[in-house]
Amino acid sequence: MKKVHIIGLGLLGGSFALALKKSRPDWKLTGFDKNPLHLETALRMGLIGEKRERPDSDTSLVVLATPVDSLYALLDQTLGQVGPDTLVMDFGSTKDQLCRQMAAHPKRSQYLAVHPIAGTENSGPQAAEEKLFDGKVLILCEMEKTDVQLKGLAYEVFEALNMKLRFMDPVDHDLHLAFVSHLSHVSSFVLGKTVLDKTRDEKNIFDMAGSGFASTVRLAKSSPDMWAPIFFENKKNVLEALDSYLEHLSHFRNLLAQGDAEGLHQEMTEANKIRDILDLRD
Amino acid sequence: MKKVHIIGLGLLGGSFALALKKSRPDWKLTGFDKNPLHLETALRMGLIGEKRERPDSDTSLVVLATPVDSLYALLDQTLGQVGPDTLVMDFGSTKDQLCRQMAAHPKRSQYLAVHPIAGTENSGPQAAEEKLFDGKVLILCEMEKTDVQLKGLAYEVFEALNMKLRFMDPVDHDLHLAFVSHLSHVSSFVLGKTVLDKTRDEKNIFDMAGSGFASTVRLAKSSPDMWAPIFFENKKNVLEALDSYLEHLSHFRNLLAQGDAEGLHQEMTEANKIRDILDLRD
Structure with missing residues (x-):
């Protein structure tokens, strides 16, 4: 015992x-x-x-x-x-x-x-x-x-x-977690907020949630009492991850705005590589 | 028959x-x-x-x-x-x-x-x-x-x-889908690309994917042949959704950078409302 x-x-x-x-x-x-x-x-x-x-x-x-x-x-x-x-x-x-x-x-x-x-x-x-x-x-x-x-x-x-x-190493831990986990939570919280702010009729969100939104926004249900302290405790790394995400998003936005179909396709094809890593887990 | x-x-x-x-x-x-x-x-x-x-x-x-x-x-x-x-x-x-x-x-x-x-x-x-x-x-x-x-x-x-x-109405359809579905795909593709560009050691992604990343990035596995045409066909609405997302992300970033714990907590608490809508589906 x-x-x-x-x-x-x-x-x-x-x-x-x-x-x-x-x-x-x-x-x-x-x-x-x-x-x-x-x-x-x-x-x-x-x-x-x-x-x-x-x-x-x-x-x-x-x-x-x-x-x-x-x-x-x-x-x-x-x-x-x-x-x-x-x-x-x-x-x-x-x-x-x-x-x-x-x-x-x-x-x-x-x-x-x-x-x-x-x-x-x-x-x-x-x-x-x-x-x-x-x-x-x-x-x-x-x-x-x-x-x-x-x-x-x-x-x-x-x-x-x-x-x-x-x-x-704890320094490596916090940096990797900022990109892989903490950034996922930020992107999901902000996705939820963006869609809620735009869509007055909640029935539309409900009806369309099956189109990929439900899983992408899942982490936006997480507890702010738990997550606000994590973001602040790991602020330097989370800001680095978030700034990198913002840069990548702006690049994607510009490819779309400029009509660069080949460039956009290339970005998505590279992102597809995540499948090779994650599908090992299933 | x-x-x-x-x-x-x-x-x-x-x-x-x-x-x-x-x-x-x-x-x-x-x-x-x-x-x-x-x-x-x-x-x-x-x-x-x-x-x-x-x-x-x-x-x-x-x-x-x-x-x-x-x-x-x-x-x-x-x-x-x-x-x-x-x-x-x-x-x-x-x-x-x-x-x-x-x-x-x-x-x-x-x-x-x-x-x-x-x-x-x-x-x-x-x-x-x-x-x-x-x-x-x-x-x-x-x-x-x-x-x-x-x-x-x-x-x-x-x-x-x-x-x-x-x-x-088809105009309403395309606007709502841009925010609820197409934006989810953009955020997920770009999240995948951001993490892949940063993390040279794929084992770290693999080990940490259970921390929320795997579900948030799931849509990054989607077919570019299917999704590039959707983004271009619905370009005006997707750009509106993406610009709104970028604004919300920058706001979140600034709250974090400025150490505004109350403001950050408030953003997350508002995003939590997505639970009330989505949990009706389960």
Whole structure:
């Protein structure tokens, strides 16, 4: 039996709880969410066995699954509450600033920075899915800085969840994520806003959503409470990605405006290469 | 028994054939595709019973499911080949220019302009799905200009395919589609190109695609042969939609650059309203 404490019982924290309950039924799960409704829902759904404001000092693992702007303070506070044999990890979508803030922390070796590449556009404990992490990529940063015994526990947990481990420098992580994930969220939020601002009659959106819009705009349903902090935490990289996207869009616009059929066709043919990469996943 | 002839045996033409075979097994399906490989594949898959360069003069229905820039010439040619009791319809994604070109055509009453709001990012006969049209919206334009008897046949076919009919002015159709569908395709093509240009190591794209990228970029796999003509045919509206998108993106960029957390949160909260509209579909 091991004790695991989860702070933040939303989509990620809740899904982690469900997966761990399934694979390690004898482990004891406690947790906390500063939103009292989410906390009660998580308890009622059985995501955790007990609510607790702070982890027991003999807890084996504490997981922080809260918005990225809350993580450093929570990490510092949690490390002050637990004993020397507890591993604390966060599930944040940005890693560079947090790793830098933690660099000189006296309990740095009890911390592990990870990022599960898993999620949906939904949020809150009711969005939790037992299979959310199953077969998904987990990015680990600066693993060499974590105590070797505690790393053993981390490996056990990720193996139980059937995750594919990838090791990455936190600076690289944040840059790649800005282009691949954060930019997708920006483009989707803004696509939703553009169409809503133009189309007064919502029935037209509803009727035409099957024409590719529904999937392209899906991420516009995502939680602003989660995403605004990610954009600001990773501001430099997100701005670089967004500026590059704006340039590419203006180029596409000009090809269209100038009637350059060959150029436009070429742009799209090059974009088609994304199929070769993504279809490996199916 | 009725004879139906399908020109263009790709995703839409092929799916139409499969659905019609299922619901009207006694009807006789012939077809043509100018790509000999597609034509042979369609025959081998049984999408059509026979290949034929032109419809029999007693064919009840001819469907044109080819790129939009080919439609007027094909429509004019086909109407010259068939007798007075044949209905000819096109499945094109733009409607305004074609309806204007057809306005004074001597056989205008034998033509019906429709647009099935159905598709995937895949193309060619092998992408055809029997259920692609099932329960989907079909937009009909200027139906009052079609002969009343031939309209009866159209209704029979769309009912057999279980489609939801919506009547729309062709000018409105093209404007709404530019914002809801064509803009989604532009944003997705350009997102794919932006990420490919930045990320030399394709493994990073592959590993991180689960973070929202895979669905947002899905449409970038679409066929340039189909989409370049749509963008040019609907150029004025697509440019309006794209310019509006660029403005919204620049606004979002400035909020982020200026550190306006409240403003950025507000933009995302407004975009969230897309959920209220789209979740009605699920």
